[in-house]
Amino acid sequence: MPQSLYPLLLLACPIGMGLMMWFMTRGGLHTSRRSGxxxxxxxxxxxxxxxxxxxxxxxxxxxxxxTL
Structure with missing residues (x-):
């Protein structure tokens, strides 16, 4: 595997987690307005x-x- 792919593999998890958190907070704000x-x-x-x-x-x- 080329050496240039190693940093990309190391950053894949944190970037993916950041994206998931961002999408979850956007969805949470939208639903909380409706449920209120x-x-x-x-x-x-x-x-x-x-x-x-x-x-x-x-x-x-x-x-x-x-009674107790």
Missing amino acids: SIDSPATHSELDELRKEVAELRAAQKDTRE
């Missing part, structure tokens, strides 16, 4: 149900601690 908006009423009702469930679980956990 809550528009549908179904999403609001699901969020209310989850908050209610969390409150119930916390109350049950508090009751369990008090």
Whole structure:
């Protein structure tokens, strides 16, 4: 193998990792903007149900601690 290919082989991994990180951060910024908006009423009702469930679980956990 010619000597000129060795530096190219040594740089292939860091350059590839840098490109992958760059593409992942670009994709992450784009998807985080979309996921941050809550528009549908179904999403609001699901969020209310989850908050209610969390409150119930916390109350049950508090009751369990008090009985011990």
